[in-house]
Amino acid sequence: MVASQGSRVVLITGASSGIGRACAELLSERGYIVYGTSRQPLAEAPKGWRWLALDVTRDDSVQRAVDAVLAAEGRIDVVVNNAGYALAGALEDTSIEEAKQQLDTNLLGAMRVCKAVLPSMRERRSGLFIHISSLGGEVGLPFQGLYSASKFALEGLTESLRQEVAPFGIQATLVQPGDVRTRITDNRVQAGQSGPGSAYRAHFETALRTIEADERSGVPPEDVARRVLELLESGSVRVRYSVGKLAQRAAVMAKWVLPSRTFESIVMSLYGLSRN
Ligand SMILES: NC(=O)c1ccc[n+]([C@@H]2O[C@H](COP(=O)([O-])OP(=O)(O)OC[C@H]3O[C@@H](n4cnc5c(N)ncnc54)[C@H](OP(=O)(O)O)[C@@H]3O)[C@@H](O)[C@H]2O)c1
Incomplete structure (x- = not known):
């Protein structure tokens, strides 16, 4: 079966919960043909979208899932590179192996999916990558150094990718959710x-309490899904878009306006830290 002209085919990584799942549900409701993926099968059958197994840390798993969508639909129009997790801990307490795993999922996972999808997008001279970054991809946060590093790197990767693929009619953009x-x-x-x-x-314990409380009182994942839908429906996309509470989005802007030490002291105080 090949997708009808009108309905675009979307591949979403990390669709078993949270932001990825909200995207899969909203986009399928709006008529997109959605393939949502995760490592483990879902507890209950997805409504309106198709699930595929995909572990972003494994080349073979990524290629198998991409091949399955291309075989079924003939194309992938949009990729939402969303799969990820958060590693927490001081740099000194983080092992190189833990750091590698964080980067392997949050950064190289997106790269693997891009590499698998790009040949077919180049051939069709069309496509869109939406990369779920984070406000932590603009501001290094205490005890989230490797998570922030993975998202800063994803930002750089996406800025470069945009320029490389633009001549082929392919676009890429970043979505930066707050909590x-x-x-x-x-x-x-x-x-x-x-x-x-x-x-x-x-x-660490003090900072972690703040991090967890902020996440639990964060915006619902449907807010991010709505922003993703807007991007799918706009003709051309800018480099990055933030989503979330105004105060958190404004904090990122403050980084560029305030003296760096002042900004850092504010961030530290939010996480219960002070200079010696
Ligand atoms: N929540 C926030 O406050 C926030 C803020 C900024 C950015 N983000 C970003 O948003 C994205 C989604 O996170 P979320 O908040 O929705 O968290 P979540 O509810 O924990 O969902 C994470 C998703 O990623 C998948 N995943 C994790 N490791 C994977 C792997 N190796 N291969 C394939 N899938 C994998 C999980 O599926 P399985 O475990 O079933 O495979 C799950 O579907 C992440 O990139 C995260 O960094 C979140």
């Missing part, structure tokens, strides 16, 4: 060395 109420909080991985023996323990 969103999803399973990211429960799925957070804490660096193995951040336990009771850590020199950072007290500061």
Whole structure:
């Protein structure tokens, strides 16, 4: 079967919960042909969209899923690179292996999907990549260094990609959510060395309480899905779009306006940290 001209085919990674799932539900309701993916099968059958197994850390898994969509629909018009998780812990408490896993999922996962989809998009001279970054991709946050690093890197990768693929009629953009109420909080991985023996323990626990409280009181994932839908429906996309509470989006702007040490002190105080 090949997709009808009118309905665009969308591939979403990390669609088993949170932002990815909200995107899959909204886009399928709006008539898009949606393939949502995750590592484990869903507990209940998805309504209106198709589920496929895809682990973004495995080349073979990514290629299999992309091939399956291309075989069924003949094309992939839009990719929402969304799969990710948050690693928390002081840099000193984070092992190189933990850091590699964070980057492998949040950064190289998106790269693998791009590489698998790009040949067919280039051939058709059309396509759109929407990369779910974070406001943490603009501001380095304490005890989220590797998470922030993965999102800063995704931002750089996407800025470069835009320029490389524009001659082929392909676009790429970044969506930067602030705090969103999803399973990211429960799925957070804490660096193995951040336990009771850590020199950072007290500061880490204080900061983590703030991080978790902010996420649990964040905007619903449907807000991000609506922004993704707007991007799908606009003819051309800018480099980045933020979504979330105004105060959080304004904080990012403050980074560019305030003296850097002043800005840093404000961020530190929000996480219960102060200079010696
Ligand atoms: N929530 C927030 O406050 C927030 C803020 C800014 C940015 N974001 C970003 O939004 C994206 C989605 O997160 P979320 O908040 O919706 O969290 P979530 O509810 O935990 O969802 C994460 C999704 O990623 C999938 N995933 C994780 N590792 C994967 C892998 N190796 N291969 C394939 N899928 C994988 C999970 O599926 P399985 O585990 O079932 O495979 C799940 O569907 C992430 O990139 C996150 O960094 C979230």
